[in-house]
Amino acid sequence: MEVFNMKNMLLLLITVVNILWSTAECREPVLHRVGGGKYTWAPNMNFTAWAMHEEFYVEDWLYFGFDKTRYSVLEVNRIDYNNCNDKNCIANITRGGRDVFNLTEARPYYFLSGRGYCFKGMKVAVQAQYPPPDPAPLAVTNASPSKSASHGLTVLFALLTSYAMLYLSS
Known part of the structure; x- marks a missing residue:
């Protein structure tokens, strides 16, 4: 032996x-424009439909573009999201109206706008997950x-x- x-x-x-x-892993983080367009965070938009057509991964970013004098972006828990309650937010990410939020964990995230705008549709839920593994190195095409x-x-x-x-x- x-x-x-x-x-x-x-x-x-x-x-x-x-x-x-x-x-x-070789995946680069993606910047998601919440709702699409330049001013992405506004009343009477279907953010649920938008989120259903996106894939969110850990280390991706959410971009909220809005009028900061009227709207806000608050991270809340699921119960407050469902009830449009802006009183117990986890974090207020409102800064200048062109704000970003980093998805740092694989979990659901809930956001809404305060001042009653949540009731006008200004809320979005996203589920961040871990990125899928890259294909085998020799199988990479159009990378x-x-x-x-x-x-x-x-x-x-x-x-x-x-x-x-x-x-x-x-």
Whole structure:
């Protein structure tokens, strides 16, 4: 029986690092314009329909464009969202009327506008989830520049690993 020596340990380490490197996530965060358009946060819009056609992932951003003198953006819990209650908000993200919010966890998020505008439809719920794994590195087609660069690094690392394995096996 062969003794597990330093050479075999290095080969195992290189293999594990190569597998982890080639399966790493490469998805860039997306900026979602809540409701679509320039001024996205306004009364009498169907934000539920808009959210149903979007996919929200952890690290994505929500953009709210609105008149800050009239409207607000408040993060609330589900019960307050359902009741249009703006009194116990989790966070007031209203700043300048062109505000962004980072989806940092895989969970549902609930937003509404205060001052009674929630009752005019100014509320939205989104479900952030973890991004799906990228396809296998050699199956990437029509990739964005950042994904292409990542793919190139993966191929380069695989080649270097192969050379190292050949060297160590001799």
